[in-house]
Amino acid sequence: MSKAVVFRGARVVDPASGRDETADVRIEGEQITDIGKISTNHAEEIDCAGLILAPGFVDLHAHLREPGREDAETVATGTRAAARGGYTAVCAMANTDPVADSAAIVEQVVALGRAAGLADVYPVGAISVGLQGEQLAELGEMATSSARVNFFSDDGKCVQSAGLMRRALEYARAFDAVIANHAEEGALASGGHMNEGEVSSILGIAGIPAEAEEVILARDLALAKLTGARLHVPHVSTAGTVELIRAAKARGVRVTAEATPHHLALTDDLVSGYDPVYKVAPPLRTRDDVDAVRKGLADGTIDCVATDHAPHPPEDKEREFDLAPCGMLNLETALGVVVTELLDPGLLGWLRLIEAMSTAPARARGLDGHGGPIAPGTPANLVVFDPATAWIVEPEKLASKSKNTPFAGRTLKGKVVHTMLRGRFTVREGSDADGQR
Amino acid sequence: MIRHLLSIKDLDPEGIERVLATAATFQADGPRIMRKYPTLRGKTVVNLFYEASTRTRTSFELAAKRLSADVVNFSVSGSAVEKGESLKDTAQTIEAMGVDAIVIRHSSSGAPNRLAGWVSASVINAGDGMHEHPTQALLDLYTIRQHFGSFSGLRVAIVGDIAHSRVARSNVWGLQMMGADVTLVGPPTLLPPRVEGWGVETTADIEAVLPKADVVYLLRMQLERGTGATVPTLREYSRLWGLDAARATLLKDEALIMHPGPMNRGVEITADAAELPRSVITDQVANGVAVRMALLYLMLGGRDAREEVPVE
Numbered sequence: 185m186s187k188a189v190v191f192r193g194a195r196v197v198d199p200a201s202g203r204d205e206t207a208d209v210r211i212e213g214e215q216i217t218d219i220g221k222i223s224t225n226h227a228e229e230i231d232c233a234g235l236i237l238a239p240g241f242v243d244l245h246a247h248l249r250e251p252g253r254e255d256a257e258t259v260a261t262g263t264r265a266a267a268r269g270g271y272t273a274v275c276a277m278a279n280t281d282p283v284a285d286s287a288a289i290v291e292q293v294v295a296l297g298r299a300a301g302l303a304d305v306y307p308v309g310a311i312s313v314g315l316q317g318e319q320l321a322e323l324g325e326m327a328t329s330s331a332r333v334n335f336f337s338d339d340g341k342c343v344q345s346a347g348l349m350r351r352a353l354e355y356a357r358a359f360d361a362v363i364a365n366h367a368e369e370g371a372l373a374s375g376g377h378m379n380e381g382e383v384s385s386i387l388g389i390a391g392i393p394a395e396a397e398e399v400i401l402a403r404d405l406a407l408a409k410l411t412g413a414r415l416h417v418p419h420v421s422t423a424g425t426v427e428l429i430r431a432a433k434a435r436g437v438r439v440t441a442e443a444t445p446h447h448l449a450l451t452d453d454l455v456s457g458y459d460p461v462y463k464v465a466p467p468l469r470t471r472d473d474v475d476a477v478r479k480g481l482a483d484g485t486i487d488c489v490a491t492d493h494a495p496h497p498p499e500d501k502e503r504e505f506d507l508a509p510c511g512m513l514n515l516e517t518a519l520g521v522v523v524t525e526l527l528d529p530g531l532l533g534w535l536r537l538i539e540a541m542s543t544a545p546a547r548a549r550g551l552d553g554h555g556g557p558i559a560p561g562t563p564a565n566l567v568v569f570d571p572a573t574a575w576i577v578e579p580e581k582l583a584s585k586s587k588n589t590p591f592a593g594r595t596l597k598g599k600v601v602h603t604m605l606r607g608r609f610t611v612r613e614g615s616d617a618d619g620q621r
Numbered sequence: 622m623i624r625h626l627l628s629i630k631d632l633d634p635e636g637i638e639r640v641l642a643t644a645a646t647f648q649a650d651g652p653r654i655m656r657k658y659p660t661l662r663g664k665t666v667v668n669l670f671y672e673a674s675t676r677t678r679t680s681f682e683l684a685a686k687r688l689s690a691d692v693v694n695f696s697v698s699g700s701a702v703e704k705g706e707s708l709k710d711t712a713q714t715i716e717a718m719g720v721d722a723i724v725i726r727h728s729s730s731g732a733p734n735r736l737a738g739w740v741s742a743s744v745i746n747a748g749d750g751m752h753e754h755p756t757q758a759l760l761d762l763y764t765i766r767q768h769f770g771s772f773s774g775l776r777v778a779i780v781g782d783i784a785h786s787r788v789a790r791s792n793v794w795g796l797q798m799m800g801a802d803v804t805l806v807g808p809p810t811l812l813p814p815r816v817e818g819w820g821v822e823t824t825a826d827i828e829a830v831l832p833k834a835d836v837v838y839l840l841r842m843q844l845e846r847g848t849g850a851t852v853p854t855l856r857e858y859s860r861l862w863g864l865d866a867a868r869a870t871l872l873k874d875e876a877l878i879m880h881p882g883p884m885n886r887g888v889e890i891t892a893d894a895a896e897l898p899r900s901v902i903t904d905q906v907a908n909g910v911a912v913r914m915a916l917l918y919l920m921l922g923g924r925d926a927r928e929e930v931p932v933e
């Protein structure tokens with residue numbers, strides 16, 4: 185049996201219990217067994233002075249690319265990146281090849297996650313067959329499979345038909361499942377490759393107006409109200425979207441929302457050099473939008489941070505802007521971006537930050553064992569990070585198979601020291617660990 | 622001189638003046654350049670055209686040959702782009718051959734910017750997507766200066782599909798840099814998004830603009846079909862925003878009619894309007910060779926044109 189571990193003297197930030205204080209945390213086997221002032225008793229002691237210990241991060245939105253695009257990422261490399269970023273749970277998006285629209289595929293993704301053993305992988309099922317937006321996928325088959333999928337999205341593709349969206353929301357209620365719709369009205373977005381605005385106008389790149397997101401979201405919120413179903417809003421990118429969600433929550437609509445590190449940090453003027461590393465869906469927006477999304481995340485209108493980690497190999501990104509695919513790496517840099525861009529400037533505190541990175545996304549999907557509370561008898565899914573150390577993002581050092589990070593060369597604060605998945609280290613002392621201890 | 626010409630904004634007003642003055646020396650014996658200069662002997666210019674454009678390619682080719690450069694035409698069809706060699710691969714291939722300048726025409730906005738990052742040769746943008754067409758703007762500026770001598774206070778009306786036009790973008794920035802006032806004319810569906818940021822006036826009323834304009838510049842109009850169409854029909858466009866001889870009578874006596882070509886006769890301009898004495902559309906074509914010579918000369922040769930002695 186593995187030896188017990190005591191994390192000594194960490195600042196324990198645990199939104200589920202409301203705890204934010206210096207404490208020791210003891211792990212035995214897969215579980216937390218004690219918290220408080222603990223004597224080292226037949227345990228390995230790990231000094232955590234100056235470090236923050238929190239429930240492991242939970243990502244509602246990542247593209248692990250397997251099956252189908254193993255040249256861009258695999259479940260193993262993607263969860264390695266996740267572990268390095270402090271994540272213990274990752275939701276794998278459905279736009280694989282074949283599409284995750286059947287029990288067989290979602291079960292395969294779970295199995296790949298288990299085999300890698302670096303994070304719990306929860307597949308997101310497709311809403312429609314083949315992401316085609318025409319016919320409802322077998323949500324029930326996926327929900328009742330061993331993968332127990334309770335979260336569905338045609339991510340990257342918006343469900344354009346209001347009729348299908350209504351049916352999906354209604355049907356999902358049978359399984360208390362969540363429908364997450366990529367909000368982008370097809371005709372308004374048609375041909376667009378970046379935010380429509382002053383920058384696109386000068387660059388001569390066809391734009392996607394903020395309203396393409398907002399008109400679909402307004403529709404979806406109305407349908408969520410009509411059906412009483414649970415709607416999740418992925419990658420909020422506009423100030424108008426934040427307002428719509430705020431108003432819907434006030435009306436009691438069952439809606440949750442996420443923001444990505446890039447929509448919290450980056451603006452559309454970065455596209456000026458035509459480098460597709462800045463091409464993403466929804467597109468980078470304006471400073472006003474970024475400010476609104478930050479404020480929405482800080483005040484809880486937007487529940488959580490999700491990465492939309494989207495690896496692409498160099499040959500796909502090193503080309504003309506309009507011919508390149510959308511997407512950016514984020515799993516390894518999310519904590520650093522949120523600390524540097526939101527916590528440091530004082531927009532939110534540690535409890536809210538950890539809630540947004542862990543507790544709220546775990547709750548949005550009902551992931552037991554993740555997101556805290558940090559309490560005796562709960563699974564030891566934890567992250568320990570240094571909130572103060574600055575580091576420079578070097579793409580070639582990332583664990584992801586792809587290198588398309590928009591944060592290359594940036595100095596970020598907040599570096600993961602240990603990540604623990606059910607009592608086993610996936611990152612230890614800042615280095616990859618294979619789960620032994 | 623600049624290393625790349627990706628946007629007209631890569632030049633400052635002095636740089637533009639220098640190009641125009643150099644072009645004028647090449648036309649000292651008349652608008653058609655018959656002489657050949659030795660300046661770029663031993664240099665290689667590649668025409669890398671991802672869109673068919675005989676007119677622009679030929680103009681660059683003539684310009685380079687009149688300066689004694691070797692010219693290689695590298696045409697890539699649209700389908701080859703989809704499945705074949707990537708732009709980066711092609712760039713590296715051309716780079717390995719050791720060339721001095723790459724003239725690129727591409728349907729993707731920013732393709733020349735990408736190319737410039739991958740090669741050591743000079744990159745000249747011969748039109749990229751809806752972004753820019755800086756040599757077109759230079760030859761247009763040259764043509765305007767031929768007639769008015771300077772730009773300050775000139776009123777230029779650009780009419781038509783501004784939103785999708787690389788010609789319009791380069792001309793607006795170039796004209797503004799040189800001190801002209803620009804008015805964009807057309808229905809709001811053809812104006813670029815957030816046009817407020819462009820520092821121009823806009824109007825849908827061409828007849829209100831013509832009496833005040835020193836130059837009316839008509840853009841090529843193509844019909845998009847379906848729900849995204851920017852105008853209902855070309856017939857309606859022609860009636861409301863096209864220039865015919867009758868509407869041209871609203872212009873001042875000294876005002877010019879310009880068009881980047883190729884014209885859709887009967888759509889943005891009628892044949893009789895294009896053939897009015899005030900129309901300088903064929904001058905634009907002739908001036909294109911001189912301006913492109915000047916540009917290649919300054920970017921690749923670096924000497925003063927007045928020191929040059931023709932070889933033929």
Ligand SMILES: [Zn+2]
Binds near residue numbers: 245247339340492494
């Ligand atoms: Zn996504």
